[in-house]
Amino acid sequence: MSVLAYTENWDGKFKKLSYELVSYAKAIAENLNTETVVASIGAVEEEELKKLGNYGADKVVAAKDEKLKNLANQPYAKTLAQIAEKENATVLVFAHNFTGKAVAPRVSVKLKAGLAAGVTEPPSSYDPFIIKRKVFTNKAFANVKINSDKKILTLFQNSFEIKETENKASIEEFTPELTDADFRTEVKEVNKVTGKILLTDAEIVVSGGRGMKGPEKWENLEKLAEVLGAATACSRPVSDEGWRPHEEHVGQTGKIVAPNLYIALGISGAIQHLGGVSSSKTIVAINTDKDAPIFESADYGIVGDVHKVLPQLIEAIKEVKAEG
Amino acid sequence: MKILLCISNVPDTTTKIRFKDDNKEFDASGVQWIINPWDELALTRALELKEGSGGKIEKISVALVGDKSTEPTIRKALAIGADDAFRIDSEPKDSYYVANQLKELAKDFDIVMCGIESADYTSSAVGGMLSEMLEWPSVSSVSSLEIEGDEVKIRREIDGGQEVVSAELPFVAIVQKGIALEPRIPAMRGIMMARKKPLNVVEPIQADVLTAYESFELPPPKADVKLVDEENVKELVELLKNEAKAI
Ligand SMILES: Cc1cc2nc3c(=O)[nH]c(=O)nc-3n(C[C@H](O)[C@H](O)[C@H](O)COP(=O)(O)OP(=O)(O)OC[C@H]3O[C@@H](n4cnc5c(N)ncnc54)[C@H](O)[C@@H]3O)c2cc1C
Ligand SMILES: Nc1ncnc2c1ncn2[C@@H]1O[C@H](COP(=O)(O)O)[C@@H](O)[C@H]1O
Numbered sequence: 001m002s003v004l005a006y007t008e009n010w011d012g013k014f015k016k017l018s019y020e021l022v023s024y025a026k027a028i029a030e031n032l033n034t035e036t037v038v039a040s041i042g043a044v045e046e047e048e049l050k051k052l053g054n055y056g057a058d059k060v061v062a063a064k065d066e067k068l069k070n071l072a073n074q075p076y077a078k079t080l081a082q083i084a085e086k087e088n089a090t091v092l093v094f095a096h097n098f099t100g101k102a103v104a105p106r107v108s109v110k111l112k113a114g115l116a117a118g119v120t121e122p123p124s125s126y127d128p129f130i131i132k133r134k135v136f137t138n139k140a141f142a143n144v145k146i147n148s149d150k151k152i153l154t155l156f157q158n159s160f161e162i163k164e165t166e167n168k169a170s171i172e173e174f175t176p177e178l179t180d181a182d183f184r185t186e187v188k189e190v191n192k193v194t195g196k197i198l199l200t201d202a203e204i205v206v207s208g209g210r211g212m213k214g215p216e217k218w219e220n221l222e223k224l225a226e227v228l229g230a231a232t233a234c235s236r237p238v239s240d241e242g243w244r245p246h247e248e249h250v251g252q253t254g255k256i257v258a259p260n261l262y263i264a265l266g267i268s269g270a271i272q273h274l275g276g277v278s279s280s281k282t283i284v285a286i287n288t289d290k291d292a293p294i295f296e297s298a299d300y301g302i303v304g305d306v307h308k309v310l311p312q313l314i315e316a317i318k319e320v321k322a323e324g
Numbered sequence: 325m326k327i328l329l330c331i332s333n334v335p336d337t338t339t340k341i342r343f344k345d346d347n348k349e350f351d352a353s354g355v356q357w358i359i360n361p362w363d364e365l366a367l368t369r370a371l372e373l374k375e376g377s378g379g380k381i382e383k384i385s386v387a388l389v390g391d392k393s394t395e396p397t398i399r400k401a402l403a404i405g406a407d408d409a410f411r412i413d414s415e416p417k418d419s420y421y422v423a424n425q426l427k428e429l430a431k432d433f434d435i436v437m438c439g440i441e442s443a444d445y446t447s448s449a450v451g452g453m454l455s456e457m458l459e460w461p462s463v464s465s466v467s468s469l470e471i472e473g474d475e476v477k478i479r480r481e482i483d484g485g486q487e488v489v490s491a492e493l494p495f496v497a498i499v500q501k502g503i504a505l506e507p508r509i510p511a512m513r514g515i516m517m518a519r520k521k522p523l524n525v526v527e528p529i530q531a532d533v534l535t536a537y538e539s540f541e542l543p544p545p546k547a548d549v550k551l552v553d554e555e556n557v558k559e560l561v562e563l564l565k566n567e568a569k570a571i
Binding site for chain 1: 335337338340341343361418419420423440441443444445446447448449450451452453455456457460461462463464465477481482483484485486487488489490491492495498501502532533534535536537538539540541542543546547549550551552553554557558560561562563564565568570571
């Protein structure tokens, strides 16, 4: 028996998210008194694979097939199902991101394993297997019982604390059995965002709404993001009107983020916006309207004009940072 | 060429979520039901493709697993422009069950479109499961889809960027933001015509259900916001540093 986590890599490197998944799988494995196995697909150096051991991987199984360089849902799912079978995995853990959403449901069918998507903590009970997951676009939770022998979970980002352990990981290569029929989609072009803090990775997100008043008014917002080492985001109307790029749109129909700190500048706090940000640990709102709904979800707030507050905020943060 | 849209019937996005019977069940009283926003955008894109195809795309169908109460949502999809509809007459018990119900129907189509997630169960699962059951390729987080001759050109979002992908038919497209700009609004003529379009009711097949909802919870109520005077921004920064430990 084992608990299997799939950790994807970005140009051969893992991220905090990957270690979160391993720590989470480890916590479940400890409860089940079994091994933690981590699967990796693509070209990742030995040294990088070994790092997964720092977070509790007992074994790392790496499928390095050149054909699996880019994400393709069908062969990835097949590879992971083969690893799961070989390792006799009873619980499989994926990230609740684009890749996890693409692959986990396919693996679920292959293994006939019930899927609980968007979980935030380990199961509350193992027999029966009951786990809490987000539903209604993150506005509520459901306690779901998985009845099948095998279970698949997709873990919501930033919801589980990373835990370091003694490194005992062994590394093993794996050659999946794949045929040409598994490769019926082809990646023609890859455009990666470079040089910027990715919204979904960021610990701090600074976000602007229509209350910013116009695309030319973003300078101070960007400055704030820079002093905080934050990523920038925006509300939907802001990206719809082309004030900011679409990648920045957060909310129910945009990206879902869960940083440590979310700063909402001139955002009213519509329910669809909150659906994408309400899992942030701390929310700060700056808005001229004291009755704006965002204040109901915020932890801290200033009722005031964002353009008057921003320069002071930037200075105050610089001072605090200088103090160390 | 034929395109199938899997649509789900969900509470309006502004719905205040509540539960009843000791948090065992969703409280649907007063809830407005709509086509899942992603599915509505997918339908809009499918119609655009059909209109631009010079007859190559013959038919756009919609399919929904749900009881009779979902028919207004299906009629709306017909009013927007779908040619016909299938309602598989069963409660959508879980994503595995729903995908199984859609499988038989889907086999007759060249492209099946699903949304990236439904606004109620939010599993992001049905599209992926369906493609695996059909043994078809799937392309997920699709933000644009063009058909050029026999080739389908897709833009998909990945974690940290975008890819351009081509796919062979048949395949499942799991769509998200960008697939169409605004959902199409039914015109009066569309609403009239929708009444005459076929809405086929299909008996469900026997299929397994792998998961069950035991109970629901709302997030714990938030403590009141701490307001800081706009003349005193420094205090906010200190709270963030010392109390929230967020910076
Ligand atoms: C199906 C559906 C899906 C949607 N999905 C999303 C989504 O994913 N993400 C999203 O964001 N929205 C989404 N929306 C839109 C959402 O309903 C709101 O319209 C939107 O979030 C409002 O954006 P906003 O807060 O920037 O603008 P507004 O609602 O116009 O708010 C602007 C705020 O700025 C304040 N303000 C004005 N001037 C200043 C100033 N000088 N200083 C400080 N504050 C000021 C105002 O008091 C106001 O509260 C969706 C809507 C629908 C119907
Ligand atoms: N009951 C249903 N009937 C038809 N299609 C559905 C149903 N439920 C979900 N879908 C499709 O699957 C997508 C993802 O839903 P989910 O897996 O529930 O998040 C939706 O956007 C629909 O395209």
